[in-house]
Amino acid sequence: MFxxxxxSGCFVRTAHVILTWLTTLVLFLHxxxxxxxxxxxxxxxxxxxxxxxxxxxxxxxTVSLMDPGFVLSDDDTKVNRNVKSVFRKHLAEVKPTAICxxxxxxxxxxxEELEKMIPQEHCSVKQRRCGFCFLLQxxxxxxxxxxxxxxRRFDHHCPWIDNCVGERNHRWFLLYLCVQFAxxxxxxxxxxxxxxxxxxxxxxxxxxxxxxxAIAVTGVFSVVVLLLLCIHLYLASANTTTWEFMSRHxxxxxxxxxxxxxxFDRGVVCNLWDFFCVxxxxxxxxxxxxxxxxxx
Numbered sequence: 001m002f003x004x005x006x007x008s009g010c011f012v013r014t015a016h017v018i019l020t021w022l023t024t025l026v027l028f029l030h031x032x033x034x035x036x037x038x039x040x041x042x043x044x045x046x047x048x049x050x051x052x053x054x055x056x057x058x059x060x061x062t063v064s065l066m067d068p069g070f071v072l073s074d075d076d077t078k079v080n081r082n083v084k085s086v087f088r089k090h091l092a093e094v095k096p097t098a099i100c101x102x103x104x105x106x107x108x109x110x111x112e113e114l115e116k117m118i119p120q121e122h123c124s125v126k127q128r129r130c131g132f133c134f135l136l137q138x139x140x141x142x143x144x145x146x147x148x149x150x151x152r153r154f155d156h157h158c159p160w161i162d163n164c165v166g167e168r169n170h171r172w173f174l175l176y177l178c179v180q181f182a183x184x185x186x187x188x189x190x191x192x193x194x195x196x197x198x199x200x201x202x203x204x205x206x207x208x209x210x211x212x213x214a215i216a217v218t219g220v221f222s223v224v225v226l227l228l229l230c231i232h233l234y235l236a237s238a239n240t241t242t243w244e245f246m247s248r249h250x251x252x253x254x255x256x257x258x259x260x261x262x263x264f265d266r267g268v269v270c271n272l273w274d275f276f277c278v279x280x281x282x283x284x285x286x287x288x289x290x291x292x293x294x295x296x
Contacts, residue, residue, distance in 0.1 A: 009162030013064060016160070017057060019217065023187060024053050026214045032194035049186055056183045059176040060161065062169075069152035069167035071135050127285075128252070139253060139284040140264075142243055152281070155241040165242075171276050174236060177229040184225060188218040239264045239271040253288060263291040 027034050028046070037045045127136050130150050132143045142154035144164050153167035165173045191214040198204040205212070235241060240262055248254045257263070264287055265271065274282075 009064065012160065012162050013061070016060060020053060020057060023214050023217055024050070026210045027187060027190045027194070030194040030211055031196065032190045032211075034190050035194070049183075049190070052179065052183045052186065056176065056179045059172065059179055063165075063173045063176050064161040064163050066163075066169050066172070068164040068169045070147075071130075071133075071138065071141055071150040071152060139288060140241070140244070153241060153284070154243050155235070156243060167281070170232075170236075174229070174232050174275075177225055177232065181222065181225045181229055184218045184221045188215065188222055191215045191218060236275040237268045237271055238262060239266065239274070263288045 027049075028038070029035070034046050034049055037043070127138070129135065130137050130143050132145070133148070133150055135150055137143075137150055138152055140153045141150050143150045144154065144157050146157050147164050149164075151164045151166040153170070155165040155170055157164045158173075161173075163169070191211050194211050195208050195215075196204075198207055231242075235245065244251060244254060248259070253263070264284065266274070
């Protein structure tokens with residue numbers, strides 16, 4: 001039972017919500033700036049803070065529950081063990097197009113998937129077939145062993161949201177980090193404003209114990225979220241991913257290139273525009289091929 005809770009992400013999401021609203025409750029029950037504004041009848045700051053916290057929770061669930069960009073699977077056509085054994089035996093020597101033709105009754109990927117992701121012009125890097133789910137992997141995709149799926153433009157698997165960060169939810173993940181950072185910084189300031197002095201250390205700890213806990217939680221979160229925010233802003237501006245940045249030497253389409261050569265980089269402004277404003281599946285093979293041919 002508990003293993004299923006961890007595996008489904010229920011425990012992590014529940015812990016996040018409880019911790020968020022317990023911290024918020026502590027801030028309103030103690031003599032903080034938010035509580036003082038509420039007592040004066042000035043509800044603007046308390047309402048804005050509560051709305052910011054609520055927005056952060058909604059964005060958390062959005063990023064946690066949405067499809068990060070899973071590669072289309074053939075769940076409606078089950079591949080039996082004999083087919084899988086044939087795949088494993090011939091994976092290294094049979095071309096992906098030949099494998100697709102072996103089993104006409106069990107297509108590995110849909111036609112529209114192949115049409116979108118396989119470039120018509122010559123590409124110096126051939127598509128590879130995933131050794132776990134036996135699907136053709138689009139360029140920049142990677143198999144996540146936790147999610148048991150291949151993810152387009154894979155960045156990383158985040159245990160806190162219990163989901164992958166990929167092509168479809170990366171921008172929302174970055175937006176969530178921005179809102180979360182604003183919320184924890186405001187909460188940290190509010191918690192500090194409620195700390196009161198006492199004649200002895202024992203009295204001081206007894207009067208400020210919950211606020212000290214809130215300061216510890218928001219302080220740790222503010223540092224972690226700030227680091228993640230800076231890292232992912234850099235990755236977005238350079239049009240790269242955590243996986244590509246950390247494992248460049250093992251990635252087929254990057255390991256033979258210079259460390260400063262990113263075939264997907266179009267400049268900071270264009271990269272950020274594409275990251276935040278382009279909401280479609282990108283055929284990275286085409287961009288890579290144009291860059292290799294010097295036509296970018």
